[in-house]
Amino acid sequence: MSQATPILHMFAPQKHMSPFDVNMAADAGFKVIIPYSNVDLGEVTGLVQDAIFSRPPEYGIRTGVFIGGKDAMLALDMMKAAKEALVPPFELSVFADPAGSFTTAAGMVACVEKLLKQKHKRDFNGTTVAVFGATGVVGFASSVIAALEGARVRMVAHRGVERVVKAAAVAKERFGVELEPAPGETPEQKSEIIKSAEVVFAAAAAGVQVLSAQEIQSADKLLVTADVNAVPPAGVEGMELFMNGEPLPGCQQTLGVGPLAIGDIKYKTESGLFKRMISSTEPVHLDFRDAFALARSFVA
Template structure:
């Protein structure tokens, strides 16, 4: 039996220890970790995977793109895919800074708690990689998604990026203060807090007494939490007639999804785990 080999491509000088641990837990027998990788470096590294094993055995090799810089990770991911030709390809996954697995897990939790088609979902502080991906995935389910930021120009740019990447339209709202957040949440059935660690986005009084909200989710695990009154450990806890998901509740699914996608890459040599493919896995695992 061939050993499962994972090539870890990381733009940071030191490859992520977190990604390495998850890779081993997911079934990688050996990890080839490369740090400080640029797009120009990728083809040679991928060719090392392609030309050392026969075509039937390429399913035992795979590539994972990580690192803390999502934009650079996307460039590395594209370079990896562009290195493939004919039957010479291996499965590849992008999850720089956990962007795809976190967004997929959050979206899957919300989807499992309510019907999304035609419902308004607000992604607070959603201009970053996780917020944009979650918005795209939720809009793909038929939700009316609104992104917020403290600056209107920034959130409008993020909405254009979501439209370009996911082919969906999402709305923009400025939420520079509590009043702006309250306006953005008018008529919303779900809210996902995607702000920076330790930044409160929504007081408990706002969501607890909201007449329409059914789901409140928050990816921030560092106090003060994004949604006041939502404990990080909650995974569908019910309070005030709403289902509540904290960062660790979402994170449990995120870790399952991360490991499952890595394990599946060693079953065939042509899987591409982008945001959509990772979300499909999250949807499956969220119901199991």
Template sequence: MSDAEPILHMFTPLGKTSPFDVNMAVDAGFKTIAYYTGVELKDVVPLTQDAMFSRSPDDAKRTVLFFGGKDASLALDQMAAAASALFPPFEISLFADPSGAFTTAAAMIAEVEQELRKTRPDGLKGVKVQVYGATGIIGGIAAVIAAQAGAEVTIVSHLVIEDVEAKAIDSKKRFGVKLHCAVAKNDEEKKALVADVEVILTCASAGIEVISTAVLEAATKLLVAADINAVPPNGVSGVDSHADGVKLPHGVGIGALTIGQTKYQVQHQILKRIRDSDKALQVGIIEAYELARQLTA
């Protein structure tokens, strides 16, 4: 292994770098971190080349590019652009996790799958899943991961169906998954929608109860409800932040801090692995989910 000091270059299209990601990187052992704000897609290749050619081939693998921001598609496009610039022996590591969405969504689906496997050996395969807050970055990626795992996924809008239809079209083009679309503006519409649902994922804005007790009572086939909102009121009635298999009228609930603990471990372990690896790595949604499944197995 090279003795060169690991260097983490953090790219974001936003005006500020995420303090969360900086803290995570330091706790994973990175001592040298550089920050780049306002990074556009066109900037990525020249920045990558600057990073890869400034060290010897043996030391190049000790260089890491991290892609942040709040746009999943842009982060993936930026990582793909960086990857296109690499060639042996000048290869460096790449990691995309905008707004922590990839690691959070991976942790959420892994926690749900772990609960499902207690009664369903096939996990998410064939399970009917509804995602509320799917137009957000975490909800959209959670829907994709669930669909890739074999679930029948419906993304639900609380306003107009066009909002989720645009997300479904993009997910089909980018990830090759089919997402169904629905609208539920109030509890009565949600009651009708959840009649045959088996998994509910709530990824809406903080402090908003998305699924009430009345809606849960109507979800007679529900197996698991998971929520990423840690700010009261929580997204699912009866599912507080610490919930880890709490009993609901039907099925069980998983709360934000339970998911968050797994998310933290996923991001921490990825950063440590990249820092200590003797070869260049590329880590995105699939790799984050695979690690989350290992940690929850």
């Protein structure tokens, strides 16, 4: 185990680094934490090289960069720039989790997968998933994770399908997955989406109800509905904060996963990835795929 002090440089493209992530990093064991705000993509190389050349190469495994923000693509671009800036043997570890979205999405997908396996003897392969809030960072990351597991993912647009079409094109280019844009502005459009869905991810903005109890009860094929919104009203009417596999009110078949059940796995996953940065014997580069693998181990 390296004796070097664990140092974390936290890059935020916006005005503030998230206090949530600062606390998580401190509680996971980083001893020195430095937040940087308003960081541009073009500044990442210089900051990373400043960090690596000031410590002996063997201290690189105790030097970390965390990438926050509100934009999944920018965070992945910053992560790529950070990796390309490394000059072996001078290296460091990188972890991206913009707005906590990668670990939250990982927690949601892992919780739902567990219920699909336990209660329905199936997994995401071939399962139809409808994602509400698909243009958001959590909705986007969960769409990609589920699609990588073989799901047919429909990204629901609540105000114009163009932005969802764009997000799907980005996902295809970067991750090779096919995501299906689905207009969901009218009750009729929503009803059509819900009727074909076997899983729903409700990942819309805090305090926004995207589905009523009546809509959920009318969905004959719906097996599991997960909701990440902890701010009342629930994203899915009738969802309870700690629900984890109980049927939603008025439903025989549809099981609910609430935001604090997901939050518990999210918390463990983010903490676990910070701890991995501190304890690894090699530099690590962690994104939503690593988050999903770890979240799966927590729900298993």
